[in-house]
Amino acid sequence: MKKFLLLSVLFTILAFSCYAQKPSIAFRLGGNYSNFSGSDAEELDLKGIWGGHGGVIITVPVVKNYVGIKTDIIYSMKGAATEDDSLRITLGYIDMPILGQLTAGPFYMEAGPQLSFKVSDNFKNESGRTDLESINNSFKRTSLSYAAGAGIRIPAIGMSIGMRYNGDLSNLVDNIDDREFRNSLLMLTTSFGIPSK
Numbered sequence: 316m317k318k319f320l321l322l323s324v325l326f327t328i329l330a331f332s333c334y335a336q337k338p339s340i341a342f343r344l345g346g347n348y349s350n351f352s353g354s355d356a357e358e359l360d361l362k363g364i365w366g367g368h369g370g371v372i373i374t375v376p377v378v379k380n381y382v383g384i385k386t387d388i389i390y391s392m393k394g395a396a397t398e399d400d401s402l403r404i405t406l407g408y409i410d411m412p413i414l415g416q417l418t419a420g421p422f423y424m425e426a427g428p429q430l431s432f433k434v435s436d437n438f439k440n441e442s443g444r445t446d447l448e449s450i451n452n453s454f455k456r457t458s459l460s461y462a463a464g465a466g467i468r469i470p471a472i473g474m475s476i477g478m479r480y481n482g483d484l485s486n487l488v489d490n491i492d493d494r495e496f497r498n499s500l501l502m503l504t505t506s507f508g509i510p511s512k
Contacts, residue, residue, distance in 0.1 A: 341372045341475070345504030349393040351404075351487065353495035356395065359402065366392025366405075372506055374416065383416045385425060390434075393498050406454065406498075407435035410481070412462045421470070426463040429481060431498075432456065453488045458498065460484055466504075473508040 350356070350363040370389025377383055391410045396403035412429035433456050461484060466477020483497035 338373050338375045339508060341374070341473075341506040341508040342370075343372050343387060343389055343504055343506045344369045345502055347392055347500055347502055349395065349498065349500045351395045352482070352497045352499040353486075355495045356497075360397065361395035361402070362398050364394050364396050364403070364405070366394065368392065368410075368502060368504070370410075381418055383418070385412075385414045385416045387412050387414075391431075391500070391502075393500055401441045403437075403439040405435075405437040406433060408433055408458075414462060421468045422465070423468065423475075423477075424463075424465045425479070426461070429460045429462045431458045431460060433458070455485070455487065455489060458483050458485050458487065460498065464502070475506045475508075477504050477506075478502065479504060 345368055347366040347368055348363050349366060351361055368389050368391040370387055372385060372387050374383050374385045387410060389410050391408050392405065393408060394403070394405040408431040410429055410431045412427055414425040414427035416423055416425040433454055436454050460481050462479055462481045464477055464479030466475055468475045479502040481498065481500040481502065483499070485497070487496040487498060
């Protein structure tokens with residue numbers, strides 16, 4: 316309930332900003348390097364895996380050319396695996412961050428909260444460990460996290476290149492056997508703006 320209340324408040328802020336300023340729209344596409352953090356993830360000796368992300372960005376200027384509010388609606392692949400790939404967990408999310416953005420020349424920095432909705436999961440366990448089966452089908456549908464990143468704009472071609480880190484604040488699975496897993500994600504991303512009239 317708290318997550319949905321937070322999302323409502325954040326989108327109310329964004330809607331108010333859109334009323335006052337003309338937003339810009341861009342498409343985002345890039346790669347993810349994800350893993351799990353937490354005591355149980357460390358005990359399983361999980362390694363990071365590569366995935367991808369893609370979606371739409373809406374940026375609303377608050378102080379022209381210096382301060383803005385950015386929201387993404389993107390599909391993002393997350394997960395982790397053992398080194399021999401006998402255990403692999405792959406999750407798909409719709410991520411919806413609300414970020415404050417500071418701009419200085421071509422460079423920008425951004426940070427804020429993010430709400431994620433799980434839309435897919437794949438659990439492969441060929442490790443022979445039966446104690447892990449309780450994790451399967453126990454992934455939460457929503458997760459709350461923080462996001463922070465930086466990048467550079469190339470206005471001549473309407474392109475931006477950046478890096479962003481996402482870290483979960485909430486546990487990834489329901490509290491089964493007190494297991495502790497959280498998503499940890501590094502995004503390498505590009506975006507292409509839609510010219511405004």
